[in-house]
Amino acid sequence: MRGIAPRCDMADMNRQLVLCNRPKGLCAPGDLQLAEGPVPTIADGQALARVKYLSIDPTMRVWMAHDSYLPIVGIGEVMRAAGLAEVVESRHKDFKKGDKAVGLTGLQEYCVIDPADKRKIFRKVPPIPLISDTAFLGVLGITGITAYFGMMDIAKPQKGETLVVSAAAGATGSIAGQIGKIQGCRVVGIAGGAEKCKWLTEELGFDAAVDYKQPDWKEQLAAATPKGIDIDYENVGGEIMNEVVQRMNLHGRVVLCGLISGYTKGDPALESFARVLVKRLRVQGFIVMDYMDRYMEAAAQLGKWKMFGKLKSRETIVEGLEKAPEAINMLFTGGNIGKLIVKV
Ligand SMILES: NC(=O)c1ccc[n+]([C@@H]2O[C@H](COP(=O)([O-])OP(=O)(O)OC[C@H]3O[C@@H](n4cnc5c(N)ncnc54)[C@H](OP(=O)(O)O)[C@@H]3O)[C@@H](O)[C@H]2O)c1
Numbered sequence: 001m002r003g004i005a006p007r008c009d010m011a012d013m014n015r016q017l018v019l020c021n022r023p024k025g026l027c028a029p030g031d032l033q034l035a036e037g038p039v040p041t042i043a044d045g046q047a048l049a050r051v052k053y054l055s056i057d058p059t060m061r062v063w064m065a066h067d068s069y070l071p072i073v074g075i076g077e078v079m080r081a082a083g084l085a086e087v088v089e090s091r092h093k094d095f096k097k098g099d100k101a102v103g104l105t106g107l108q109e110y111c112v113i114d115p116a117d118k119r120k121i122f123r124k125v126p127p128i129p130l131i132s133d134t135a136f137l138g139v140l141g142i143t144g145i146t147a148y149f150g151m152m153d154i155a156k157p158q159k160g161e162t163l164v165v166s167a168a169a170g171a172t173g174s175i176a177g178q179i180g181k182i183q184g185c186r187v188v189g190i191a192g193g194a195e196k197c198k199w200l201t202e203e204l205g206f207d208a209a210v211d212y213k214q215p216d217w218k219e220q221l222a223a224a225t226p227k228g229i230d231i232d233y234e235n236v237g238g239e240i241m242n243e244v245v246q247r248m249n250l251h252g253r254v255v256l257c258g259l260i261s262g263y264t265k266g267d268p269a270l271e272s273f274a275r276v277l278v279k280r281l282r283v284q285g286f287i288v289m290d291y292m293d294r295y296m297e298a299a300a301q302l303g304k305w306k307m308f309g310k311l312k313s314r315e316t317i318v319e320g321l322e323k324a325p326e327a328i329n330m331l332f333t334g335g336n337i338g339k340l341i342v343k344v
Contacts, residue, residue, distance in 0.1 A: 012039045016078045016108035017324055022064055025264050026332055031064075032079055032107070032325045039110045047095040047113040049085035051105045054342040055137040056318075056327045057082065061263045069287045079107040081324075082142060083344075084125065084133050087113065100125040102136050107324050109344055121292060131303070138171055138339030139306060139313035140299050146288040147175035147233075148298040150255045151183070153291075154284045155231045159184035162225050164244050167235035167260060169196035170331075171339035174204060175302070176233045176257075178311050181205050185231070188224045190217075190240060192334040199337060204312055218243055228252075236261050245272040248279055256285040264332050314338030 013036045023031045042048045063073050063080050073080050083105030087095050095101070095113060103122030105111040113122045125136045138144060150172075157163060163180040167173045168189025177200070180187040189200040189209045197209035208224035210217050221243060228249040234241050237259030245254065254276065276283050291298070305311040316336040318327045321344045330336050 012110075013037070014039045014108055014110040015321055016106070017321065019064060019073050019075055019077055019079050021075070023061070023264075026329045027061075027064075027325045029325075032328075034322055040112050042089060042091050042112055044091050045114065045116060047087045047090040047092045047099075049087045049101065049105075049111055049113050051083045051085045051109055051111055051344045052100075053084045053134055053137055054105065054107060054321070054324060054344060055082040055084075055142065056324065056331060056336075056340040056342055057142070058258060058260045058263055058331050060328055061332070065263075069289065079324075080104060081107045082137065083111070084136055085111055085113070095124070100127075100133060100136075102141060107321065109321065121289070123295065128303070131306075134315055134317070134339070134341050135306075135313065137341055138315055139175060139311065140302055141339075142288055143171035143339055144175050144302050144313075145291060145295060145298045146257060147172050147179060148302055149288065149291045149294070150233060150257050150286065151176050151179040154255045154286060155180075155233065155253050157183040157185050157231060160186070161230035162186045162188065162227055163231040163233060164188045164190065164221075164225065164229050164247075165233040165235070166190045166240050166244070167258070168200055168206070168209065169337050170235065171336075172257060173233065173235050174200070174338055175311065175313065176255075177206055178204055178305075180231070180233075182305060182310055186227075188221070188229075190221070190236070190244075196334075196337060199314070212240060221247065231255065233257060234259070238262060241272050245275045245279075245281070248275070248281055250279055252279065252281050254281055254283040256283055260332070315341055317341050317343055319343050 087099045104120045163185040165177040169191040200206040200209040210220040232254045235258045238261035
């Protein structure tokens with residue numbers, strides 16, 4: 001049986017963001033509220049860790065609203081979030097003080113690492129020279145792994161094919177598009193605003209970028225995809241997806257990664273599926289958690305591409321746990337370039 005250990009520095013408190021209301025639209029003040037609890041105590045087989053960085057992900061907005069691939073977050077519970085934490089005290093043989101791990105830390109300052117609790121999916125982070133901690137939440141973390149498997153396992157890109165990526169300047173889209181380039185595709189990114197589009201073409205090597213905030217974006221998309229579209233790496237849904245699917249070639253593939261345009265509104269528009277049928281498109285939805293036992297395969301390849309300069313990544317870092325609600329909203333207003341992270 002596990003014994004509970006008293007903690008030595010009880011002066012510390014654990015600041016947490018608790019879900020108090022289910023947001024309507026964007027998160028409003030008070031939907032997530034700061035609370036203070038005692039720093040948790042640990043039992044045998046557990047470690048206590050201080051959260052250093054929090055991954056801010058669109059799926060958090062889904063977790064606040066309804067059951068999905070994970071259960072809804074209950075009112076009064078600490079908001080679920082992935083993060084990177086450093087061990088400060090350990091009663092687990094594989095975790096030593098100073099070790100770092102990523103997993104579902106929650107929006108809080110301290111968390112318990114309990115490898116027996118598979119729902120929290122903690123994984124120790126290896127110290128790799130020149131690789132920052134935050135990379136394990138971005139290019140070598142969930143969003144990088146999502147892009148990798150979405151492209152390599154589902155899209156299976158062929159040289160010369162045209163790939164269109166939506167939310168292309170975000171964490172997942174920016175990596176998915178670059179993987180498309182590495183595989184020899186013509187890559188077109190759809191993103192909001194000139195700065196993001198410039199980053200895609202001038203820094204990341206995309207062949208073209210479409211600014212969907214311009215009134216002529218549909219014409220821009222047509223001009224950028226003269227041979228139609230073979231792969232839609234779909235992060236947005238709604239009107240953008242409709243337009244992309246219209247331009248798809250026979251037997252194309254739609255990687256249904258996310259539908260962010262619907263997360264703050266209720267049901268995402270799914271009109272595109274009539275065209276899926278007529279064009280005999282292969283559409284596959286996927287959840288990156290299904291690929292966790294193949295993490296090393298993806299991380300090794302992404303790491304290699306990054307080391308050889310074939311993959312670039314960027315982060316938007318917001319300082320302070322209390323800023324997490326604003327950071328979540330930034331995902332829906334386009335306030336981030338690359339991976340959005342909160343430094344606790
Ligand atoms: N299937 C999986 O396992 C999995 C795993 C991770 C992520 N995802 C999905 O991947 C997508 C991207 O996630 P991420 O974490 O990489 O976030 P992100 O792309 O870094 O950030 C979200 C971006 O989406 C764009 N956006 C927001 N609302 C939009 C709208 N109504 N129309 C067009 N663009 C909009 C914004 O950029 P603009 O300025 O360009 O509008 C924003 O910066 C999400 O749909 C997410 O749910 C899926």
